[in-house]
Amino acid sequence: MSTAPLVDAPVSVLRRALDAKDISSVELATLFLERIEARDPALNAFITVERERTLAEARAADARIASGETGPLTGIPLAHKDVFCTEGLPTTCGSKMLSSFVSPYDAHVVALLKKAGAVSLGKTNMDEFAMGSSNETSYFGPARNPWKPGHVPGGSSGGSAAAVAARLAPIATGTDTGGSVRQPASFCGVTGIKPTYGLVSRYGLVAYASSLDQGGALGASAEDCALLLAAMAGFDARDSTSLDRPPENYAAALAAPPADASRPLAGLVIGLPREFFGDGMSGDIRAAIDAALVQYRALGAITREVDIPNARLAIPAYYVIAMAEASSNLSRFDGVRYGHRAAGFADLADMYCKSRGEGFGAEVQRRILAGTYVLSHGYYDAYYLQAQKLRRLIAGDFRRAFGECDLIAGPVSPVTAWALGAMSDDPAQMYLADIYTTPVNLAGLPGLSHPCGFDTGGLPVGLQLIGDYFSEARLLTAAHRFQQATGWHLRRPAPAA
């Protein structure tokens, strides 16, 4: 069989091809490895690819398929964000600090996907320690946007989003602390979901801000994300914030036929927060979002305005909490047990200071210092505690809004992917672009981004859907119905010259 269409195919088609023995997992992995070899030099979406290791996993998957022990992802290639620990394979977090770190164990998510028989193609580029919205803070250089390689792919899961958009991997894992799955998905024209906080174990996910960090899934469509997320979710006693809930079959929810096929979203009430539809977003994004909402209404959904009055406080509250938790979490990097150690030092304290000064990039250092400040004596109440109180106000706003609607829709980002370097002079300005994503993390809600159009420069625009706690199936189903009726998720960037 011709392999060309398989590169663009949904996971369900790859599944059928593998089960029908039209293609082996080794052949499928080889197909994607060759694409990575050919196209990644221009995109820098991957930090680590180990061909032989991938092929060994594919051979094991083929053996399982031959013996009939097949699950939804057995033999399916995927990529992992380089923040998930992988035993025996480098886990760098996009940092010099961990540039030669090889984890002695697998993250829970990595172990689950291995057990499911998925084949890892490698580790994807990211902002250093997931701190950034553009991928530009990576020690390994930024990943580039496949739609316009002079533009950023978004961040921090920019490598995963770029890899899926350029079809260097069918699906990829990511993490989302303040928008790090949804924003790059939006910038690269792919679909990405961050589930309810606590659904995906953080064990082996190198910590940035523990009360916000959450694993998520990126794919071309909601259908592909549903398969990946279902395999990533699940209780894990090793994560103290993991939620013990029965597993959900999102793919089955998507496959269930609607009562009225011509209006599959009949009865769904979509809330449009007034605060998300103000002057903040660019005209191109506004037009694409409005057109998507027209489509949702054509599918039977009803839209109504809702209020998230404290959304404007999300950016300061988010950055205070994230930086405080980062300064605490990153204190583990001391050059003693793992990570970079400076070559020359006077004494133990000097070794700590030099190892950390050399190992961390500028943005990570800024956040550690700001976090140290807000946690220091006399400032804790004014900053961290105040931010946690604002968190409750924002969560309360969403709770009230979900009394009036089933889902919330809005932009992911006020702008599309910017040119590399365009925001580097004032990192704080880049923080402001997280205005529509951070409220969702603060409240711990699930959020999804799906492609809904392009700006006048040809860069993708994403629509954000936000659901109540544990409404992943509803979010994915709504996006799936939209994608069954439209073709934005099928657009692919031309190969970079």
Place this chain on the structure above:
Amino acid sequence: MAHSNEEIERLARLARLALPGNTVDAMRIHLDSMFGIIAQMQAVDTTNIEPMSHPQELAARLRDDAVTETDRRAAFQAVAPQAEAGLYLVPKVIE
């Protein structure tokens, strides 16, 4: 809020970060810019609002007091910058 260079240097000491002298100015400017954004949350009245640390209000889980880990000292020390005879090596701290 305006920070001083001395304050940046104090924070760097607290955070065990060696900042090259010529980067202190840039760091101060960036932090001032960050805190310019953060300042807007100080004005909000949060009297009687309980801080929220976990959206599901989880109580800490208890587990049986049982051994769950195997001995993987060698694997963990294999990634240490300097380890010897099962010990992590650091500069001498007692003269």
